[in-house]
Amino acid sequence: xxxxxxxxxxxxxxxxxxxxxxxxxxxxxxxxxxxxxxxxxxxxxxxxxxxxxxxxxxxxxxxxxxxxxxxxxxxxxxxxxxxxxxxxxxxxxxxxxxxxxxxxxxxxxxxxxxxxxxxxx
Numbered sequence: 537x538x539x540x541x542x543x544x545x546x547x548x549x550x551x552x553x554x555x556x557x558x559x560x561x562x563x564x565x566x567x568x569x570x571x572x573x574x575x576x577x578x579x580x581x582x583x584x585x586x587x588x589x590x591x592x593x594x595x596x597x598x599x600x601x602x603x604x605x606x607x608x609x610x611x612x613x614x615x616x617x618x619x620x621x622x623x624x625x626x627x628x629x630x631x632x633x634x635x636x637x638x639x640x641x642x643x644x645x646x647x648x649x650x651x652x653x654x655x656x657x
Contacts, residue, residue, distance in 0.1 A: 554593045561600045565607055572613045573603045576625055583622075584629045595632050 562573055576599060586592045606616050617624040 551589045551593055554597070558593065558596050558600055561604065565603060568613060569603050569607045572617070573599065576617075576621070579622065579625050580629065583625070584632075586629070586632060591632055595629070598631075599628070 562570060562577075565573065577596065580586075580595070580599075584592075584595070586595060602616065605611075606613070
């Protein structure tokens with residue numbers, strides 16, 4: 537009961553645990569990979585448009601999996617993100633498009649047009 541009340545005030549405790557675990561994973565990466573994931577994360581926060589905390593955490597965990605794997609294999613970052621990192625990140629985010637705010641707005645627009653076509657008020 538107390539946990540539910542606390543989560544009403546602070547948000548999901550599970551998401552907070554996942555965030556801390558993600559940050560720990562990120563801190564363990566070699567410097568170059570850590571700098572890359574920092575840049576990708578910053579871009580995601582500004583341009584990703586993800587509005588659901590659990591989906592954002594899944595996206596970051598998947599990103600950590602990818603970068604950790606690259607670090608283990610010693611794959612150069614440019615081999616992963618290509619010449620245009622923003623294109624890589626934009627395509628990465630598309631895997632989580634249902635959680636973006638724009639997806640909600642598209643659904644609202646479609647519903648409005650459907651109502652207008654049907655003559656509803």
